[in-house]
Amino acid sequence: EAGVAQSPRYKIIEKRQSVAFWCNPISGHATLYWYQQILGQGPKLLIQFQNNGVVDDSQLPKDRFSAERLKGVDSTLKIQPAKLEDSAVYLCASSPSKTGELFFGEGSRLTVL
Amino acid sequence: SQKIEQNSEALNIQEGKTATLTCNYTNYSPAYLQWYRQDPGRGPVFLLLIRENEKEKRKERLKVTFDTTLKQSLFHITASQPADSATYLCALDWTAGNKLTFGGGTRVLVKP
Numbered sequence: 001e002a003g004v005a006q007s008p009r010y011k012i013i014e015k016r017q018s019v020a021f022w023c024n025p026i027s028g029h030a031t032l033y034w035y036q037q038i039l040g041q042g043p044k045l046l047i048q049f050q051n052n053g054v055v056d057d058s059q060l061p062k063d064r065f066s067a068e069r070l071k072g073v074d075s076t077l078k079i080q081p082a083k084l085e086d087s088a089v090y091l092c093a094s095s096p097s098k099t100g101e102l103f104f105g106e107g108s109r110l111t112v113l
Numbered sequence: 114s115q116k117i118e119q120n121s122e123a124l125n126i127q128e129g130k131t132a133t134l135t136c137n138y139t140n141y142s143p144a145y146l147q148w149y150r151q152d153p154g155r156g157p158v159f160l161l162l163i164r165e166n167e168k169e170k171r172k173e174r175l176k177v178t179f180d181t182t183l184k185q186s187l188f189h190i191t192a193s194q195p196a197d198s199a200t201y202l203c204a205l206d207w208t209a210g211n212k213l214t215f216g217g218g219t220r221v222l223v224k225p
Contacts, residue, residue: 004156031211042119042202042215043157056212091156099211101147104156 002026004105006092012111018080021108025074025094031055033102034067034077035091043091049075082112115140115207117216124221132190134219136203142181144209148188149202151218157202161188193223 005024013019025032030051035043046065048055052072060067064083069075079086089109093102118137126132136146145164149157163170163179163186170177176189190197200220204213 035215040217042117042204042217045212045214048212055210093156095211097211099145099206099209101159101162102157102211102213104158106154106156 004092004094004103006105006108008108010109013082014113015084016081019082021077021090023075023092026103029094029096031095032069032075033093037089037091084112087112117205119203119216119219121217124219126193126223128193128195128223128225130193132193132221134188134201136186136216138184138205143205143207145206146179146186147204148177151200151202195223195225198223
């Protein structure tokens, strides 16, 4: 079974520029998550989708971050404009149910200069 | 707000010994708790899940305990091997809606 696919793996931009990350979850997984992981810290939840609806986006900085999951399958996370503190790995995860393990992708590493 | 504490210092252990990691939390107990392994440059990989009403779970050389009185989970790797070297993350769900909050992780280094 194919895992969670993310792209790009690496991105370097200058502050105030914009960036977008793409995630394709495991087929059939209804729940999709975006996490931000700053170096040396654990992942922090940004947004959780159930099918194409948002379950929780309370920790998403909505003035600069946006995410969508059209048709309840793949998802895009956008940052505009980027700040230096947005440098992190952005992890996408999916889950087949409302409780249970999360399957993570390899992450997209963002460096903001 | 709920907090999760994992030992931020790396755990150095000799091959063959048992590694024990702690995960402490504040306030009320979560519906369930999960442990993940993360290798450098990779996404976390699920290891074990334990529910609020369970005291212990095992999987091969791994064992997790959950003490709601102490507000603590212990993660054990028995007969540790160099291949077990990684960062181990605990994650708690207080909502029973699979909204996981992760701890900062503990790095384990198993020396041959």
